[in-house]
Amino acid sequence: MNKSAPHFESKSSWTAAVLVIGDEILSGRTQDTNVNYIARFLGLRGIDLKEARMVADVEGEIVAALNALRGTYDFIITTGGIGPTHDDITADAIAATFGVGIGYHPEAYALLEARYPPGEFNEMRKRMARVPHGATLVRNSISAAPGFHIGNVFVLAGVPAIARAMLEALDGVLPRGVAVHAITIGGEIAEGQVAAGLAAIQKAHPDVAIGSYPYYRADGGYGVQLVARSRDAAAVEAAAHAIEALLQTFGVAPQRVNPAVQRD
Amino acid sequence: MNKSAPHFESKSSWTAAVLVIGDEILSGRTQDTNVNYIARFLGLRGIDLKEARMVADVEGEIVAALNALRGTYDFIITTGGIGPTHDDITADAIAATFGVGIGYHPEAYALLEARYPPGEFNEMRKRMARVPHGATLVRNSISAAPGFHIGNVFVLAGVPAIARAMLEALDGVLPRGVAVHAITIGGEIAEGQVAAGLAAIQKAHPDVAIGSYPYYRADGGYGVQLVARSRDAAAVEAAAHAIEALLQTFGVAPQRVNPAVQRD
Numbered sequence: 001m002n003k004s005a006p007h008f009e010s011k012s013s014w015t016a017a018v019l020v021i022g023d024e025i026l027s028g029r030t031q032d033t034n035v036n037y038i039a040r041f042l043g044l045r046g047i048d049l050k051e052a053r054m055v056a057d058v059e060g061e062i063v064a065a066l067n068a069l070r071g072t073y074d075f076i077i078t079t080g081g082i083g084p085t086h087d088d089i090t091a092d093a094i095a096a097t098f099g100v101g102i103g104y105h106p107e108a109y110a111l112l113e114a115r116y117p118p119g120e121f122n123e124m125r126k127r128m129a130r131v132p133h134g135a136t137l138v139r140n141s142i143s144a145a146p147g148f149h150i151g152n153v154f155v156l157a158g159v160p161a162i163a164r165a166m167l168e169a170l171d172g173v174l175p176r177g178v179a180v181h182a183i184t185i186g187g188e189i190a191e192g193q194v195a196a197g198l199a200a201i202q203k204a205h206p207d208v209a210i211g212s213y214p215y216y217r218a219d220g221g222y223g224v225q226l227v228a229r230s231r232d233a234a235a236v237e238a239a240a241h242a243i244e245a246l247l248q249t250f251g252v253a254p255q256r257v258n259p260a261v262q263r264d
Numbered sequence: 265m266n267k268s269a270p271h272f273e274s275k276s277s278w279t280a281a282v283l284v285i286g287d288e289i290l291s292g293r294t295q296d297t298n299v300n301y302i303a304r305f306l307g308l309r310g311i312d313l314k315e316a317r318m319v320a321d322v323e324g325e326i327v328a329a330l331n332a333l334r335g336t337y338d339f340i341i342t343t344g345g346i347g348p349t350h351d352d353i354t355a356d357a358i359a360a361t362f363g364v365g366i367g368y369h370p371e372a373y374a375l376l377e378a379r380y381p382p383g384e385f386n387e388m389r390k391r392m393a394r395v396p397h398g399a400t401l402v403r404n405s406i407s408a409a410p411g412f413h414i415g416n417v418f419v420l421a422g423v424p425a426i427a428r429a430m431l432e433a434l435d436g437v438l439p440r441g442v443a444v445h446a447i448t449i450g451g452e453i454a455e456g457q458v459a460a461g462l463a464a465i466q467k468a469h470p471d472v473a474i475g476s477y478p479y480y481r482a483d484g485g486y487g488v489q490l491v492a493r494s495r496d497a498a499a500v501e502a503a504a505h506a507i508e509a510l511l512q513t514f515g516v517a518p519q520r521v522n523p524a525v526q527r528d
Contacts, residue, residue, distance in 0.1 A: 023475050026313045027446070028303030029491065030477070032296075035318065039292030049290045051325070054299065054316040057475070061315070084456040085476035086463040116456075124459030159478065182291070192348040195388030199350040211287050211321075212349035213294070214423065227293065 006152060008074070008175035012231065014047040015073040019065050020054040021080040021090050022158055034079045034156075034163050041167050046177025046231070047074075057081060062093035070097075070152055075174070077167075080158030082147060084124045090155060091148075095132035098150055105131040108146050115144035138173075140165035149173070181233040183240040184225055184257040187247040190214070191224040197246040198226065205239040207232060225257060270416060272338070272439035276495065278311040279337040283329050284318040285344040285354055286422055298343045298420075298427050305431055310441025310495070311338075321345060326357035334361075334416055339438070341431075344422030346411060348388045354419060355412075359396035362414055369395040372410050379408035402437075404429035413437065445497040447504040448489055448521040451511040454478070455488040461510040462490065469503040471496060489521060 024030040081090030095102040108129040138147035244254040288294040345354030359366040372393040402411035492503040508518040
């Protein structure tokens with residue numbers, strides 16, 4: 001646990017939002033994968049991702065989104081905009097959000113300086129050592145350029161491999177709650193056939209969130225995946241049994257699905 | 265042009281936001297691909313995607329996001345939550361947002377009724393015919409269940425293939441502006457080396473948005489993709505020439521990149 005880590009109290013569930021920063025996401029150049037990865041990472045740690053937003057490289061947009069999100073959720077994770085180029089403005093936007101100054105962080109400066117051959121630590125690369133006053137660095141195993149966190153905002157790189165390494169580095173800093181337990185059951189049936197039964201199961205299991213996700217295969221086959229989620233593993237299991245029994249009333253063999261191979 | 269289409273005036277650029285609705289996105293179960301597809305679709309039509317948000321299947325969250333977005337941007341596209349199951353609440357949330365009633369749309373009802381064998385158009389499937397009063401249907405080539413639009417909000421399915429078909433169906437309804445022209449130039453050089461020159465090019469070409477996106481290959485190779493974007497094709501070409509000249513000063517061969525094969 002980093003001694004400058006925010007002081008999270010102890011509770012069973014936490015709320016978070018992700019703010020994806022970058023023109024490349026909104027132009028369609030880049031398919032974001034960070035939200036999905038962060039969602040899974042947080043879920044395993046009992047943190048509920050409640051909202052995600054994607055904004056352009058425009059300081060006013062970033063500040064407005066951060067101000068809306070940081071007062072609503074326990075913490076915010078941002079991705080993108082911390083590189084060396086002119087369009088990397090996340091650190092400045094965070095400083096503006098918190099009303100603090102920004103400058104070279106000695107540790108970040110030293111890390112980066114050591115990374116480059118003599119003479120190659122140029123003014124633009126030094127931008128990556130600029131961190132809002134009062135922020136704590138988030139180092140990572142891939143690049144010398146660190147992320148940082150200040151207040152309840154955690155600032156990661158946009159490049160997925162680096163964002164993931166920074167997330168790992170935050171494992172002792174972010175709070176932990178009780179992980180959400182999920183069971184996914186697949187069946188080769190149209191969701192409209194099981195919808196009424198599923199609604200009854202949802203009503204009978206109000207503390208379990210039940211979702212229904214149809215899929216359509218290229219060969220014309222189709223089916224539905226039914227997901228039961230709750231922090232109460234026994235409650236999820238009970239709802240899952242009810243879902244399996246529902247599918248069987250239609251003569252459909254229910255199959256528990258490995259979340260890692262779920263269909264769209 | 266649908267006669268009930270919203271009356272968009274004529275202008276060269278439009279702004280839009282996407283609202284992705286669904287627990288499955290925020291739990292990490294499903295990797296969203298609709299934002300990226302919609303971003304590209306809109307870009308080709310001169311519409312700037314300015315923001316995207318992802319919220320859960322919670323009516324209050326959907327209404328709050330819609331109210332924030334629909335007053336800010338020319339129009340909003342939503343995905344998800346229009347199926348037959350209990351967790352499909354988008355139509356109700358849209359009705360609440362606009363303060364209108366909701367009920368079976370005769371055309372949607374007839375489309376769906378014709379789709380199912382006698383006796384199989386059950387109460388839950390009829391939910392897919394429920395549309396806010398005053399909305400216009402968005403039919404699609406894949407499923408009988410339509411999307412709809414009301415005011416400046418366009419409501420699509422979440423299943424990517426169906427969302428895409430609905431988007432195609434909106435081609436004559438959504439406004440068109442002047443498409444953004446983009447040139448992407450790749451070079452095998454660290455972005456920190458070209459960052460100062462790139463900042464100077466951005467300053468000299470203020471009407472062109474210049475972005476810098478580093479990449480790292482599994483074999484240890486790395487490089488940067490530099491993107492110039494503007495509605496003024498000549499201005500993009502001029503900025504692209506300046507970027508190519510910059511790379512050449514470092515002895516790097518610039519390569520124009522097909523946007524369809526851009527790296528992350």
